[in-house]
Amino acid sequence: MREVAILEIGQVPVSENWDKSLLELAGEPVLQIFEKTGLTSLDSVFVGNMMSGSANHQLHLGAYIADWIGAQNASAVHVEAACSSGAAAFRAALMAVASGDVDSAIAVGVEKMTDSPAPEITAELATAADADYERDMGATFVALNALLMRRYMEEYGWQKDAFAGFSVNAHANGVHNPNARFRSAITRETYLKAGMVCDPINVMDAAGIGDGAAAALLVPLEKVRGLAQAIRVAGSAAATDTIAVADRRDPLWLSAAEKSAKAAYTQAEVTPDDIDLFELHDAFTIIETLSLEASGFAERGRGPELAADGAIAPTGRIPLVTMGGLKARGHPVGATGLYQIAEAVMQLRGVCGAVQVPDARIAMTQNIGGSGSNVFTHILRKQ
């Protein structure tokens, strides 16, 4: 397996981008990469997107976007894994370069959600769940996560305020990210008084959607060895779990997160202690908690302890969502996995200013599809 590096990244602010078409949105981070690298030809394009077929009446995004960005005759496909579509596209691009089949691959994640009415988007998001046993029963994603959170609180004896620190941290970091949708700091008070979405999940537990796009250019490591801005992909692993939460023996244990994290650690020859920052999938504070436990950063049932002191701040022991995460940056679903990669690359390049993790050398990202049904873990390293 040939080693692979990320040569460059691009991203656009997550927002309500009503003035941009799906193409313009997807093209922008790629054109940033072309401009920064002077790249003029490209072997392949991998597009991460979940719902453009229904939300934008456009499928075939591989060819569609390759055409728009001028990637003449490049191979191009669309990869979908619900909210983990971005990381799935990144990993497919990685495999193509690692196999030796191509020497350059763009992975671009894009999602344009705010043109559609909220009930439609909620229904479309639910196509990531089990159509027969979850979606048709009215179990939206927030409902499924509310059930998980309630059960977690009951099983391990936590009160709601224990989760506040996760949300406060995300917003504190997002303030400094020009690409974040929600750039205002919040207090514990804000969290505790936030409107309820689906008890016990309130507005501050849940990531907001948005329109966005982010991209990464992957090349063989041997071609960029020694180049400071090129970041090595040291680990990449994916695993699945049952599609329906009710089918799991232990719904509070994300076995796909455990499996993919462990495989990524083995590949990168690291342990959780070596990770300098973790861009995790904080779609809901409960999923953040379960991800931390399954990935080996906290004991089972003790994830919220991490949110209690400064451990997850950029200067803490295990910095989380250093650019705001899904919560404050926003969660344009198919793009999220690529935003995480872009943010991890920026940290390893040391260009994150006020939220820079001191001496960051190893970063981990984790992108989750469905209620823990599909988990992609990546470990990136400075060369």
Added chain:
Amino acid sequence: MREVAILEIGQVPVSENWDKSLLELAGEPVLQIFEKTGLTSLDSVFVGNMMSGSANHQLHLGAYIADWIGAQNASAVHVEAACSSGAAAFRAALMAVASGDVDSAIAVGVEKMTDSPAPEITAELATAADADYERDMGATFVALNALLMRRYMEEYGWQKDAFAGFSVNAHANGVHNPNARFRSAITRETYLKAGMVCDPINVMDAAGIGDGAAAALLVPLEKVRGLAQAIRVAGSAAATDTIAVADRRDPLWLSAAEKSAKAAYTQAEVTPDDIDLFELHDAFTIIETLSLEASGFAERGRGPELAADGAIAPTGRIPLVTMGGLKARGHPVGATGLYQIAEAVMQLRGVCGAVQVPDARIAMTQNIGGSGSNVFTHILRKQ
């Protein structure tokens, strides 16, 4: 790049499978493979599908199908490239095994189309075209292909009856395929009297849709070397063209087909003369013609000559669509690419009975998405 082989295949009859769910349909060819190989664990699953998000209100097919087939914790994604989604999933599986990342990969293509009313399916198929400049203008796929066919006839001086041989050949072969949807032979007369769909394309120029699923199990060649039923993947290449037909300098030349075919020939170290059979993408007789020319089997403007005598029959110089092709087997879009692979494997194993190509050693498949916008070419060889 590690060499890869197809160890086993599975397929279900293309039909109106109203009694089967999307899951049951997708699971069946995979369970056939499990039964034939005795396989009990699986590293990864790649699902080719175009329109389940809108037609079946279910996305996230990677995790969904991995769960159903019992591929506990396997990595799994959904790959989409319009009507070439099946080959796109196959190629993604190939990259994963070739890279050394996984040792077993199932590529399964599935499409369940006949539950939806025809106008809906027509609209959903059109999401493979340019939403703004083709679909919104009312240009369905059959309309776009009718424009191509009319222009081809005008430019190169062909009459409609010149295309009859392609359709007659497909139906003659389909009679012997138990998985084909339309198992009746037709005559030139049938073709010439067939009802018009969109002038000059009549019912016998156009492939019918259907519900179907087909799958292939990919493993490293080194693990099955010398095993007669294991077929080597000797070439795999993909390329794109503009999404909109009107944007092409020469709409009658499929440059993506040319590029992907040439790259596959180079990888497999063969020329068109070495190909013993060609499972091509006969969604319309005009696309079949253009594919033959761009892939080097006929001079520009002379493709229909091949249909005039017995050249394309199983015993001819270049046998085409030996099991009925899209025309007679049926075209469940996201599954088609895997049916082509399964049929090519059967030919190379010599188990095709009445339509067996004598001494078949090298087979080629070509799966096309949109109006030539995305083309995947594979070359398979007996070991």
